[in-house]
Amino acid sequence: MSGAARTWDANTYHRVSSPHVEWAQDVLDRLDLRGDETVLDAGCGSGRVTRLLAERLPRGRVIAVDASPQMAARAREELGPDADVREADLTALRLSDGEHVDAAFSNAVFHWVADHDALFAALAAAMRPGAVLSAQCGGAGNVAAVHEQALAAGxxxxxxxxxxxxxxPWNFATPDETERRLAAAGFREARCWLQTWPVEPDEPRAYLQTVCLGPHLQRLDADEHERFLDAVMARLGERPVLDYVRLNIVARRG
Ligand SMILES: C[S@@+](CC[C@H](N)C(=O)[O-])C[C@H]1O[C@@H](n2cnc3c(N)ncnc32)[C@H](O)[C@@H]1O
Incomplete structure (x- = not known):
């Protein structure tokens, strides 16, 4: 199952995704926008972070793309009727003829995509030469302890x-392999690095259910979900600190 194939509870995600908003601030800062650009939000989710990107583009615009129908619908609700929200798998992304973005942004998405070569090739094709990609996703070692405990809880x-x-389904890549893949896809000046980022979610059970454990829950029958979540919470405790490791990516389209 890829991240594109999994279903998302977009309303709960919107409520519990404060860590994602925090991660996104630095990723947005690294885009260094003037305010009149057209920028791709690759994997816009419920639109909470897309709104922050749009606020940095008073004379520009956002093309927001997500493969999940639930997330795309929630993003349209969040961003209003004039927003350009497209439902598509990023690995097969094709903009209209002659349409290219001036920059690309992505937050907490790429580790849901199994084929990073196809992903970076599709992003490169959507970007004008010289455009900057600023992204962050789960990297090597991301939530390893959470996943170990989840399997034990099972x-x-x-x-x-x-x-x-x-x-x-996760693809938690290393900086080195990501720099190689970006170069192969036509990016230059690629800089990738890991950043440990412990997260203490406000609503741990809802957060784990909606974000980290979605793929686990899809392997269980609906009447087994609560039993599994009880077992995970018993192992992690009431106020768990999740061992997030972020992979930061900055690269320029050649
Ligand atoms: C954790 S959410 C992040 C959403 C948003 N960027 C944020 O920071 O709140 C991951 C999102 O990636 C999307 N996604 C995963 N794989 C995708 C793919 N191959 N193509 C498009 N979207 C994808 C999911 O549907 C989901 O909305």
Whole structure:
């Protein structure tokens, strides 16, 4: 299952995604916008972060893209009827003939995409030469302890067989491999680095259910969800600190 194929509870995501808003601030700062550009938000989610990008473009515009129908609908609701929100898989993204963005932004998306070569090629094709890509996603080691505990919780709850030999859909890449892939896709001056970023969510159960454990829950029957979540919470405690590791990406389209 890719991130594109999973379903999202977009309303709950919108409410619990404060960590994503915090991560996005630095990623947006690295775009260094004048305010009149056309910028791609690659994987806009519910539109909460897209709104921050749009505020930096008083004379420009955002093209917001997401593969999830639930997220695209929630983003349209958030951004209003004039917003350009498109439902598409980023690896197959095709803008109209002659349409190119001046910059590309992405927050907390790329680790949901299995094929980074296809992803970077599609982004490069959508960007004008010289355009900057500023992105952040989960990187090597991201939420490793959370996932270890979630698998152990599955066994605690008598559901271990559902996760046997299952690695999950995530693509937590390293900086080196990402720089190589960006260069192969036609980007230059690529700079990638990891950043540890512990997160203590305000509503841990809803956060885990909606963000980190979505792929686990899709492997279970609906009447097993609460049992699994109880077991995860018993292992992580009431106020867990999640071991996030972010992969930052800045590159210029050649
Ligand atoms: C954790 S959310 C991040 C949303 C938003 N950028 C934010 O910071 O709040 C990840 C989003 O990536 C989208 N996504 C995952 N894989 C995708 C793909 N291949 N193409 C387009 N969107 C994708 C999901 O549908 C989801 O909305």
């Amino acid at each position: 066994a605690d709850a008598g559901l271990g067989d559902r996760f046997a030999a299952w690695g999950g």
